[in-house]
Amino acid sequence: MIPRAYRYLLPALLIEVAFVFAPLAIGIYYSFHRVRFFELGAFTWFQNYADVLSSSAFVNSLLVTTTFALTATVLTFVVGFALAIFLSREGAPQVAIRAVVLIPYVIAMLVGSMLLKWILSSDAGLLSLANAWLSLDLPTILGDPDYAMAALVANGVWRDSAFAMILLLAGLKSISPTLIAAARIDGAGTWLTFRAIVLPLLRPTIMITLVRLLLHFTNVLTFAFILTGGGPNDATETLTLRIYRVGFQDYDLGTANAMAVILAIVNIVAVSLLVYAFRRRGRG
Amino acid sequence: MRGRLGLLRTMAIAPCLALAGALLSPVPVQAAETVTMWTFLNPEKDSPRDRALRQIIENFEAANPEIDIAVESQVWSTLTEKFVVSHRSGTAPDIGWIVGEAMGLLINSDTAADLGPPIADKWDAAYRENLVLPQAYDWLTKDGKLHAMPIMAISLVLFYRKDLFAEAGIDVAKVKTWDAFADAAKKVQLEKDGRVERWGTGLHLSTEKTTMSPAANALMAQQGGRLFGEKCKAMLANEDGVRALQMQNGLITEAKVASPESFVYTLDDVIEQFTAGKVAITTAGNSRYGSIAQKAGWDAAGLGIMPWPSFDGTAPGPQLLSGWFAAVSKDSPRKEAAAKFVAYMTGPEAAELWTDPGGQVPIYKSVFAQAKFQAPAYDWMRELAGMWAAAEVWLPPDCNATRTFADLNTASQKVVLGEVSPMDALKAAEEATAARQ
Numbered sequence: 196m197i198p199r200a201y202r203y204l205l206p207a208l209l210i211e212v213a214f215v216f217a218p219l220a221i222g223i224y225y226s227f228h229r230v231r232f233f234e235l236g237a238f239t240w241f242q243n244y245a246d247v248l249s250s251s252a253f254v255n256s257l258l259v260t261t262t263f264a265l266t267a268t269v270l271t272f273v274v275g276f277a278l279a280i281f282l283s284r285e286g287a288p289q290v291a292i293r294a295v296v297l298i299p300y301v302i303a304m305l306v307g308s309m310l311l312k313w314i315l316s317s318d319a320g321l322l323s324l325a326n327a328w329l330s331l332d333l334p335t336i337l338g339d340p341d342y343a344m345a346a347l348v349a350n351g352v353w354r355d356s357a358f359a360m361i362l363l364l365a366g367l368k369s370i371s372p373t374l375i376a377a378a379r380i381d382g383a384g385t386w387l388t389f390r391a392i393v394l395p396l397l398r399p400t401i402m403i404t405l406v407r408l409l410l411h412f413t414n415v416l417t418f419a420f421i422l423t424g425g426g427p428n429d430a431t432e433t434l435t436l437r438i439y440r441v442g443f444q445d446y447d448l449g450t451a452n453a454m455a456v457i458l459a460i461v462n463i464v465a466v467s468l469l470v471y472a473f474r475r476r477g478r479g
Numbered sequence: 480m481r482g483r484l485g486l487l488r489t490m491a492i493a494p495c496l497a498l499a500g501a502l503l504s505p506v507p508v509q510a511a512e513t514v515t516m517w518t519f520l521n522p523e524k525d526s527p528r529d530r531a532l533r534q535i536i537e538n539f540e541a542a543n544p545e546i547d548i549a550v551e552s553q554v555w556s557t558l559t560e561k562f563v564v565s566h567r568s569g570t571a572p573d574i575g576w577i578v579g580e581a582m583g584l585l586i587n588s589d590t591a592a593d594l595g596p597p598i599a600d601k602w603d604a605a606y607r608e609n610l611v612l613p614q615a616y617d618w619l620t621k622d623g624k625l626h627a628m629p630i631m632a633i634s635l636v637l638f639y640r641k642d643l644f645a646e647a648g649i650d651v652a653k654v655k656t657w658d659a660f661a662d663a664a665k666k667v668q669l670e671k672d673g674r675v676e677r678w679g680t681g682l683h684l685s686t687e688k689t690t691m692s693p694a695a696n697a698l699m700a701q702q703g704g705r706l707f708g709e710k711c712k713a714m715l716a717n718e719d720g721v722r723a724l725q726m727q728n729g730l731i732t733e734a735k736v737a738s739p740e741s742f743v744y745t746l747d748d749v750i751e752q753f754t755a756g757k758v759a760i761t762t763a764g765n766s767r768y769g770s771i772a773q774k775a776g777w778d779a780a781g782l783g784i785m786p787w788p789s790f791d792g793t794a795p796g797p798q799l800l801s802g803w804f805a806a807v808s809k810d811s812p813r814k815e816a817a818a819k820f821v822a823y824m825t826g827p828e829a830a831e832l833w834t835d836p837g838g839q840v841p842i843y844k845s846v847f848a849q850a851k852f853q854a855p856a857y858d859w860m861r862e863l864a865g866m867w868a869a870a871e872v873w874l875p876p877d878c879n880a881t882r883t884f885a886d887l888n889t890a891s892q893k894v895v896l897g898e899v900s901p902m903d904a905l906k907a908a909e910e911a912t913a914a915r916q
Contacts, residue, residue, distance in 0.1 A: 232588045233564050252911075318678065318738050319757045327674060338740040340896055424687030427742035428892040432686075443560070444881050445915045446584060 219459075222452045230448035243453035253454065255429055256437040257461075262344065263419075263433060264412040264465075267351035271408055272401075274352055275359025282360065283367045300357035308421035311350050312337070315422075340430030343423050347431050350418045355411065359404050366400030367393070402473045406466050413462055434458050513547040514817045515572035516805075517562060519555030527769065528631075531837030535829045539820055546816045559584055562806070566590040571808040573817040577627050579801030580690075582619070582876040586626050591806040595625040597818035598825075609827065611842045611864055612800065618873040619804065627804035628825040631766070631839040634798045634867060635691050638753060638771065639760045642781035643667040651785050655792035657697060657726050660760075664736035667759035679736030681749030681758035682727070684892065686885040688745035691762070691799050693787075694727035695887050700789045700796040704872040711878035713912035715887065716905040722790070724887075724901045728894055742892045760785075765863055769838045784859055786866050797872035840864060879915040886911045 197205070226243055229236035247253050278296055282289045299307055314321045317335045326333050336342040370393060378388045394401075416435040419425055425432035425440075434454065442451030520526075522533035536548045551572060553561060562575030563584055577585050585591055599616060607613060615629045644651055647666040654663050664679025683689050691699075699706050701719035708714050730737045738744070744752075746762065753761035756776045763771065765784070772779040787796025805825060807817045823829055827843040834841045834852065840860045846852060847861060874880045889911070890904035897904075 232584050233560070233567060234588060317740055318675075319752055319755065327672075335739045337743045338738070343743070420687065423743055424685040424745060426686055426889075426892060428896040429686075429889065440882065445879065446881075447915065 222455055225448055226452035226456050228449050230452070232446045233448065236449075239449070243449045244457070247450060247453045247457065252429070252432075252437065253434075256432050256434045259344075259430070259432055260413060260434040260461075263347055263351070263431070264409060267348045267355075267412045268405060268408045270348060270352045271355045271359050271412075272405060274356040275404070276363050278356060278360040279363035279367055282364055296360060297357050299354045302354075304354065304415075304417045305421055307354050308350055308418055311346070311353070312422050315346055337423060338427055340428050343427060343431050347418055347423055350422050351412055351415070355408065359408060362400060362404045362407070363397070366397045369400075370396050398473065398476075402470065406469055409465055409469060410462060413465065414458070434461075511545055511547045512813055512816050513549050514574065514813050514820055515549045515551060516574040516576075516817075516820075517551050517553050517558060517572045518576040519553060519558055520550075521552040522550055527836045527838040528833075531832045531839075534832050534836075535824055538828070538832075539823045542823075543819065546820065548820055562808075563588045563590050566808055566810065569810065571810065573808055573811040573813050574821060575806050575808065576630070577804045577806050579633070579804065580881060582627070582804065583879055583881070585806055586621050586876050590809060591626040592809045592811065592814050592818070593624040593626075594628055594807060594818060594821065595620070595623070597815065598628060598822045599625050609843050609845050611840075611844055612867060612871060614871055614873060615800070615842075618876060621877060627806040628821050629842055630803045630805055630825050631833055631837070632800055632802040632842055632867070633764045633766045634800045634863070635696075635762050636765050636784045636798070636863065636866070637760060637787060638763050638768075639783050639785050640667065640777070640781050641783040642778060643759050644783075651783065654785060655788055655795070657693070657788050657790060659792070660788045661730060661734040661736060664730070664760055665734060668736055675738070677756065678738050678752075678758045679734075679760065680730065681744065681752055681761040682730065682737045682741035683744050683746040683749045683762065684727075684741045684888045685743050685745045685748075686882075686888050686892075688747060689888055690746055690884050692727060692884060692888060692891070693730070693762075694723040694891060695884055696787050696796045696799070697723035697726055697790060698887075699799070699872065700787070700794075704797045704870070706883065707875050707878045707880070711875065711916045713883060713886075713909045715883075715890070715909040715912070716902060720905045721901040724891055724894060724905065726790075728891055732895060742888075742896065765840060766838075768859060784863060784866075786870070795866065795870050798866050798870045799872050799874065800867065801873075834860070840867075880912070882915065883908075883912045 225235070227238060227240060229239050229243075278292075282293050282296075302310070313319070315336045317323050317326065317333070317338070322333060322336065325331060334342055336346050374392055374396075375388060378392050383391065414435055416433070416439060419431050419433045419436045420439070423431040425436050435458070438451050438454045438458065441447050441454065518532070520529050520532045522529055522536060532550070536550070540546065540548060555578070558575070559577045559581035562571060562577065565571040566588070571590070610616070612629065612632055615632065616625065619625055619627050619629070639651065641651075644663070644667065647663070649663045649666060651663075654660055660680075666679075667677075668675065668679035669677035682692065684692060695706070698715070698720050701723065702714055706714060714720075731739055731741060741749075749758060749761045750763045750767060750771065752758045753763070754771050754774050754776065768782070768784075772782050775782065787798070789796045805821045807814055807821060811817055825842075827845050830841045830843045830846050831849070833839040834846055834857075840863055841847060841852075847857075847864065852860075886908035887905075890901070890908040893899040893904040893907070894901050899907075
């Protein structure tokens with residue numbers, strides 16, 4: 196007989212098994228097989244993994260993903276934190292700005308990227324209008340590999356700063372004002388109060404925000420798929436975009452699953468390192 | 480096709496009729512057989528093709544009361560994949576619509592029933608003579624098995640602005656070579672204060688949502704319409720490929736008649752820009768003719784189509800054909816009824832409805848012979864059918880060519896942005912295509 200406490204857990208456990216563990220197990224199983232045109236073929240041991248790891252396209256997409264995820268996470272966090280600090284004060288401008296800041300986040304990710312694509316287009320977008328009106332000589336952003344990566348990061352920061360802001364604002368609001376007041380009475384200035392009171396108390400929220408952002412930017416498909424299509428010259432082909440192409444355009448689910456398993460490992464390692472760094476810092 | 484209301488009505492009336500029938504008639508009543516079809520169209524909606532399908536189903540059901548057609552609308556971009564996967568899990572509909580680009584998936588997965596015996600094997604010589612695209616049926620046949628039937632054909636054509644060509648004094652009939660094409664594009668390009676207001680031509684050189692580019696067309700023209708050799712080996716890395724790639728890149732870097740941003744433009748992007756008047760010549764599927772004419776930010780009377788140029792101008796570039804096809808699931812318990820409907824949906828009578836109201840180019844010559852299709856509104860269709868007859872080309876369906884055009888676009892990008900030699904870039908493209916076979 197299952198103890199009552201476990202019976203309460205059963206529905207959640209079943210959902211987790213059905214929608215997380217079972218697909219994960221199937222994905223790992225497929226990654227050891229040749230799966231072409233949705234047909235499960237021969238067991239190939241680690242052949243798919245060997246093919247993936249020796250592929251220059253995979254290495255490129257891994258580098259692109261790392262560059263994009265790290266840059267976007269750091270910038271989104273910084274912008275989100277700045278907004279959270281500014282909006283934690285009560286006032287009419289804060290209320291208005293809070294609503295404006297949330298707009299990119301409430302727009303569907305796909306629509307937001309399409310909007311940005313047309314804004315940044317130098318032929319028919321708002322950028323071309325600005326170019327004409329202000330007689331600027333702006334570069335072709337989406338047609339240049341370096342600027343295209345910057346545009347991709349900008350898309351992420353533009354959309355997800357509001358998400359970071361919401362989490363960090365909640366964290367800031369949860370800090371008791373009496374602690375701040377006590378620090379002030381003891382003669383602490385703004386910077387010292389922030390460094391000695393606010394930051395340590397906000398550490399769990401910061402960690403959750405960073406983990407969530409890092410996971411999101413490592414696994415997101417929409418930005419690269421819609422804004423740049425992975426180009427130009429594969430400069431923005433992220434790992435998820437590559438997995439999508441190999442799996443659903445080349446119909447090679449064996450290789451795609453091998454890449455997905457590697458991506459899952461990358462996710463686990465990245466998050467573990469982040470959590471470890473925070474815990475170590477916390478103990479120090 | 481039966482709506483919900485119709486179903487309720489049937490449920491109410493059927494028992495009464497059954498009782499009456501049992502009492503009055505000595506002959507047992509035959510139950511209707513329901514054939515399920517997956518398509519991206521929805522006969523309950525009102526777009527031209529939706530209306531055409533509705534009429535086709537109504538006509539068929541009236542002539543074949545023992546068969547009902549139940550349509551289940553699906554998202555077009557994943558329709559073929561869903562059909563193949565559902566076949567594997569034993570939940571496939573009787574009929575599935577297949578997009579031409581994914582025909583290899585259908586054939587290689589051995590999902591479809593052979594439509595030769597119930598349909599094509601019954602045709603006589605006169606029927607075959609009536610086909611606009613006779614090669615399509617060879618293309619759909621592998622090892623003697625006809626995997627699908629064409630419903631509507633689509634080819635990539637060059638759309639151009641007649642009004643701009645007339646203004647610039649260009650005779651489109653003389654734009655036969657790629658050099659003449661670049662000259663024409665230069666003349667119709669509009670520049671103001673050193674900025675381009677309207678590009679001469681739009682190029683879709685993104686690696687996402689892309690299809691045949693000018694380089695691919697020029698290369699195929701040089702290779703007799705072929706892009707694949709024996710055992711599906713891509714024929715890209717050769718002198719013709721280098722010449723084709725240099726011609727295409729030259730449109731951006733030397734002639735400067737196409738935007739440097741072309742490397743991130745999808746086919747949809749350039750069509751939108753053409754429709755908005757930001758581009759004077761573009762590539763698009765002929766199925767877009769109606770929507771471009773309807774949405775154009777300029778006088779739609781100026782919309783024209785032109786043949787693909789070639790290097791020497793002696794023959795036009797290939798018309799790469801694709802389109803929508805109907806396949807019957809190999810495991811369908813209603814194969815006979817399904818094949819009967821497919822035969823009607825892809826036959827001459829339905830072709831007339833696909834043209835009017837459907838707006839599609841007929842795949843039977845007899846449709847053009849009818850009086851109502853002599854109107855000027857159908858001139859472009861006749862023109863296109865002539866282009867198809869002159870340069871009809873199909874990519875081998877058993878080769879995985881889904882991303883070969885993207886590979887060629889990557890090669891183009893590598894040469895312009897990565898400073899890789901054209902031959903090396905084409906070798907990489909060839910290897911990428913080979914890895915998918």
